[in-house]
Amino acid sequence: MKNRFIASLLLGTALSFAAGSIASAGDKTVKIGALSDQSGLYSDLGGPGSTLATQMAVEDSGLAGKGWKIDVISGDHQNKPDIGTS
Structure with a gap:
């Protein structure tokens, strides 16, 4: 019973994320970092x-x-974690 509850919870979460991504699919602009x-x-x-x-x-x-439209954005982290996270 518990496994079915977890499975339905995960399925509901996945479907809600999928519905949100379908709504913004008409933009056709992608940025790759x-x-x-x-x-x-x-x-x-x-x-x-x-x-x-x-x-x-x-x-x-x-x-x-x-x-x-696909934009490629590059960044330099200079091999420093604090610069990479900001």
Whole structure:
């Protein structure tokens, strides 16, 4: 009995989130954030190259031709947690 209550609670929560996302689906604007170390010690591993790869993936997706506007926003956390969280 308890498992059915938890399952119905989870299903209701999932459906409420799905209904909220369907209401805003007509906007067709998506922003993708790429937060990585752009100028620090680890910039070779995931810095400007990861932002460029994200932009290339957006172009390859073909969604711009279907009316979607996709913005790629990059940020530099400088390998510091306090800067990354703000």
